[in-house]
Amino acid sequence: MSEGLLNNDIFYKFSFVFPILSTISFLVQAVPLTLLVYVNPTWLHNKYIKGRPCDEEIEKQLLWGIYYSLRNHMFLFASIALAFPLLENYLCYVIVWDNDAPWVTVSSMLQFVAVVYLEDYLYYKIHRAFHVYKNLFNFVHALHHSIKRPVALCGHYMTASEFFLIGGTVVLTPLLIGTFTSAFGYPVHYKVLFMWIIFRQWEAAEEHAGFEANFLLAKHFIPGYDGPSFHIFHHLKVIGNYGAVTSIHDKRHETVSKGYEKYLKGLRQQ
Numbered sequence: 001m002s003e004g005l006l007n008n009d010i011f012y013k014f015s016f017v018f019p020i021l022s023t024i025s026f027l028v029q030a031v032p033l034t035l036l037v038y039v040n041p042t043w044l045h046n047k048y049i050k051g052r053p054c055d056e057e058i059e060k061q062l063l064w065g066i067y068y069s070l071r072n073h074m075f076l077f078a079s080i081a082l083a084f085p086l087l088e089n090y091l092c093y094v095i096v097w098d099n100d101a102p103w104v105t106v107s108s109m110l111q112f113v114a115v116v117y118l119e120d121y122l123y124y125k126i127h128r129a130f131h132v133y134k135n136l137f138n139f140v141h142a143l144h145h146s147i148k149r150p151v152a153l154c155g156h157y158m159t160a161s162e163f164f165l166i167g168g169t170v171v172l173t174p175l176l177i178g179t180f181t182s183a184f185g186y187p188v189h190y191k192v193l194f195m196w197i198i199f200r201q202w203e204a205a206e207e208h209a210g211f212e213a214n215f216l217l218a219k220h221f222i223p224g225y226d227g228p229s230f231h232i233f234h235h236l237k238v239i240g241n242y243g244a245v246t247s248i249h250d251k252r253h254e255t256v257s258k259g260y261e262k263y264l265k266g267l268r269q270q
């Protein structure tokens with residue numbers, strides 16, 4: 001790797017800080033949420049979604065979840081770093097890399113919301129394809145479904161190829177939004193990219209948490225997201241509930257998991 005590349009501010013932010021933020025933000029959320037289920041305090045007993053995983057299952061996800069998260073991040077972001085010379089001009093066009101802009105502006109918030117819902121749609125399409133095409137399921141997605149009762153670290157318990165497709169879409173989405181908004185003079189700021197990856201990893205950990213509780217905050221912020229029950233039902237039933245976070249596209253395409261809406265109704269009446 002040339003010295004020029006190492007001193008390149010865009011390379012530093014995109015291929016060094018960005019993956020570190022992604023890894024840390026997932027583990028900082030997922031490890032304590034997993035340990036909480038493992039410790040199993042009394043107040044958590046009535047909050048589990050269709051029961052608590054056994055200790056053996058939690059230990060397996062704790063150890064292998066950390067391993068897969070680190071390995072998959074390394075694989076994805078090493079690939080992106082290698083492709084950087086090809087991406088650099090494009091990244092300059094769709095992302096603003098200077099440090100001057102504030103973290104929160106009206107345009108950055110609108111871009112952030114657009115990224116959240118576009119990725120939710122793209123994830124739905126890719127995830128549904130994993131289940132429709134048998135070979136894709138067997139070779140790419142089956143490892144993730146070997147976990148029937150997830151805890152938060154299951155969020156990255158997957159093959160490197162699945163993480164490459166899913167994580168690649170997570171990285172690509174703000175670039176797609178930037179491609180569109182740049183045409184109107186509003187490229188995405190790199191701080192939106194950083195906020196997005198922290199937020200997306202927070203979602204990935206929470207949706208696998210295995211229990212419902214008010215301190216799991218994502219559902220309070222994302223219209224259309226019901227909470228961890230949505231994705232836990234996907235693991236339990238295997239068919240349906242393909243959305244990344246929201247149930248919007250599953251409702252539109254009538255792919256909501258069997259029994260999920262009845263369960264949710266009961267949960268809301270409690």
Ligand SMILES: [Zn+2]
Nearest residue numbers: 127141145234
């Ligand atoms: Zn699946």
Ligand SMILES: [Zn+2]
Nearest residue numbers: 144208231235
């Ligand atoms: Zn999952």
